[in-house]
Amino acid sequence: MRKPEAVLGKENAEKNKYRKGLWSPEEDEKLMRYMLNNGQGCWSDIARNAGLQRCGKSCRLRWINYLRPDLKRGAFSPQEEELIVHLHSLIGNRWSQIASRLPGRTDNEIKNFWNSTLKKRLKNNLSSSPYNHESSDPRLDMMFGGIMSMQEHDIMSMNMSMDSSSTSSSSSQLPFSATGHNSFDGSSMPFLDNHFEMASMAGNTNGFLQAPLTEMGMGMRMEERFRYGSLEAQRSMELEREVLCVPHEEMNHPPLMNNRSSFDQYLGTNEQNLNVEEMFGDMGSHGQLQESLKMGNEWDLESFMQDISSSFPHFL
DNA sequence: AATCGAAGCAACCGCCGTCTC
DNA sequence: CGAGACGGCGGTTGCTTCGAT
Numbered sequence A: 001m002r003k004p005e006a007v008l009g010k011e012n013a014e015k016n017k018y019r020k021g022l023w024s025p026e027e028d029e030k031l032m033r034y035m036l037n038n039g040q041g042c043w044s045d046i047a048r049n050a051g052l053q054r055c056g057k058s059c060r061l062r063w064i065n066y067l068r069p070d071l072k073r074g075a076f077s078p079q080e081e082e083l084i085v086h087l088h089s090l091i092g093n094r095w096s097q098i099a100s101r102l103p104g105r106t107d108n109e110i111k112n113f114w115n116s117t118l119k120k121r122l123k124n125n126l127s128s129s130p131y132n133h134e135s136s137d138p139r140l141d142m143m144f145g146g147i148m149s150m151q152e153h154d155i156m157s158m159n160m161s162m163d164s165s166s167t168s169s170s171s172s173q174l175p176f177s178a179t180g181h182n183s184f185d186g187s188s189m190p191f192l193d194n195h196f197e198m199a200s201m202a203g204n205t206n207g208f209l210q211a212p213l214t215e216m217g218m219g220m221r222m223e224e225r226f227r228y229g230s231l232e233a234q235r236s237m238e239l240e241r242e243v244l245c246v247p248h249e250e251m252n253h254p255p256l257m258n259n260r261s262s263f264d265q266y267l268g269t270n271e272q273n274l275n276v277e278e279m280f281g282d283m284g285s286h287g288q289l290q291e292s293l294k295m296g297n298e299w300d301l302e303s304f305m306q307d308i309s310s311s312f313p314h315f316l
Numbered sequence B: 001a002a003t004c005g006a007a008g009c010a011a012c013c014g015c016c017g018t019c020t021c
Numbered sequence C: 001c002g003a004g005a006c007g008g009c010g011g012t013t014g015c016t017t018c019g020a021t
Helices: A005-016 A025-038 A043-049 A056-067 A078-091 A095-099 A107-128 A138-147 A152-167 A169-173 A195-201 A215-219 A222-226 A231-243 A248-252 A260-269 A276-281 A286-293 A301-311
Strands: none
Touching (some): A043 A056, A078 A095
16 A cells, blocks of 8 residues: 555655765765674664764664674675585575675675576586586586586476466465565565576485575475476475475465565475585585485574584685 | 677665564 | 564666677
């Protein structure tokens, strides 16, 4: 429902009272000086007390993304790139979680780097040859290990199925719409815009689960994913059901999830256990993975990330 | 030298969860 | 318990820079 005019007017007045756009050196200096002298606090107070015509949110962003003294400047190192690619393949667009594993880097920086550079590079790698697993960048092979082994027609059929689901009467029940909108968190899903990303959710011929552990794979109904027509996709979904200890019934009709918390909860209640060492240390075998995931621990992103860190010791 | 498109980046927007009153 | 303020997050936008023509 629309807000009443009076409320909107007040909100607009609030908004208009603040400066927007690029920060001037003077503003930077004011904020920097205030933060160094007083430390972090309530951002709207900081904005006011520092004498800035900015909203607290804007100050927070400027500090976190640009002024913070511990920020690392310059290009991403190959190790950082590797870690970003790896973490993204595991947890998707959780930029802040990824950033927390890269000291001196911000979520915004990583997000920009992914969207502008890595995503394109990965896309190019896939389109170069459907059967050629040799990527130009060996660091990316880790990520492509499974994905590349998928046959192109699998990917194509998946993509077409997704497109057709937009007109399907059942599409409204799906956690993901065909337009790429993700109902877990109400955000759009850039995953869906190319074949590579479609591949990543369908698993691969090694039987090694990759993306089903991402939000996207988890959220889809079994029947919907079977429509992709790939035996490999089917196999990976069966495996997914097994490793996550999801009953058949629930796998076919998972609870609709409106936000990320619901998703996390869903994962938690299915008593999965993610042994990252086994899964990602040597990119785990099917058997190992199943065994390790059946231990029954709760899904805990923090410890999950801790484990990942052990695979990338140069970041600790 | 001028133009144009791509790439990179900073910042905004809107949504959601949490906290406080 | 509900409303409002605030902080955090991810997606998107729009400006700037750079390189090709």
